[in-house]
Amino acid sequence: MTDFETELSSPDDFDFAPVRLTVDLGALVDNWREMARRSGSARASAVLKADAYGLGLEDCGTALYEAGARDFFVAVVQEGVTLRAYAPDARIYVLSGIWPGQERTFFENDLVPVLASEEQLAFWMSVVSEHGDHPCALQVDTGFNRLGIPLDEAIALAEDVSRPASFSPVLVLSHLHSGDTPSSPLNRQQLESFQRVAEAFEGIESSLSASAGIFLGPEYHFDLTRPGIALYGGESVQGMKPLKPVAKAEARIVQIREADEGTTVSYGATHRLSRNSRLAIAAAGYADGYLRSLSGSGVPLRAGGTPGAHGFVAGHRVPVVGRITMDLTIFDVTDVPAADIRAGDYIELFGPNMPLDEVARAAGTIGYEMLTGLGLRYERRYVYPDG
Known part of the structure; x- marks a missing residue:
């Protein structure tokens, strides 16, 4: 083994994954027990x-x-x-x-x-x-x-x-x-x-x-x-609060960039910035099941004005801006203090802070499709029940 190999420890794939999924098996079991009780x-x-x-x-x-x-x-x-x-x-x-x-x-x-x-x-x-x-x-x-x-x-x-x-x-x-x-x-x-x-x-x-x-x-x-x-952790009855969230999907921020008021964002230039902004480019797109219909604009099926999705980072909800692309999504993080966010951080796509079905509704679909449509690139971590 070389000195170089000795000095470098193997990184945890989960900690550096472009997209990652945490599955709380304890919450899954609790939900099953609750449904058994009901x-x-x-x-x-x-x-x-x-x-x-x-x-x-x-x-x-x-x-x-x-x-x-x-x-x-x-x-x-x-x-x-x-x-x-x-x-x-x-x-x-x-x-x-x-x-x-x-x-x-x-x-x-x-x-x-x-x-x-x-x-x-x-x-x-x-x-x-x-x-x-x-x-x-x-x-x-x-x-x-x-x-x-x-x-x-x-x-x-x-x-x-x-x-x-x-x-x-x-x-x-x-x-x-x-x-x-x-x-x-x-x-x-x-x-x-x-x-x-x-x-x-x-x-x-x-x-x-x-x-x-x-x-x-x-x-x-x-x-x-x-x-x-x-x-x-998905809604099974309209308007009824779901049981415990089980899955948390996250995307790594590849870059944070400054963008001027009046410039446009993503394919088709469908979103024009109304202020000087900071944009976080996250490594998830429709190839990862983060549906294009979640885009902040430019989606014909949502021409009626339904807003796009939000993510969650550093204690803030942040909107998707412009069209979601195959591998990347752009979030407006202007309202997140600059000291609280940097490249390499993760934005929650859905999970405890961004309810699965809220995100699904922004896409015009249901939580079932969000879960079953998860792409193959997610690095997964399973959290096991205590005991």
């Missing part, structure tokens, strides 16, 4: 689809499993295979169901397909008749018009005494399309439809509510709830 007598699962809403399937799954979660939902079979290594005796449901050729993967990893169409149901019947019993779940459409067996067909199936004995679902489920709007009468309509399904499949567990539905009350809980976005 689920009353129902058991609370955890939804880990889309790489745990962008925050890391392995780490989030491990934390929730160690906290006591034993029912999980993923979107695709590959997620289920990954999760099995971290949740050895959990029941893992695959929401996209099963396709021909995937039978061995489901059986070897003890995954439960959620059958969501007549074609999948017919295929699964043939699989279990050949290979023997294996748990499955049945999704029923109660008004979403997305996935699920039609209501009447599901009830007919429940009453069909000639169905194969090897077809033995362990769960029937449906999904609310307006659960985030508690005042919607359509929630009650779906509830009543699903009650018919649950009664038809007497003796089999049933599940209707994701995060939003849990807040609608005990009638909607049935046997198993499926909290998702609420676990990750």
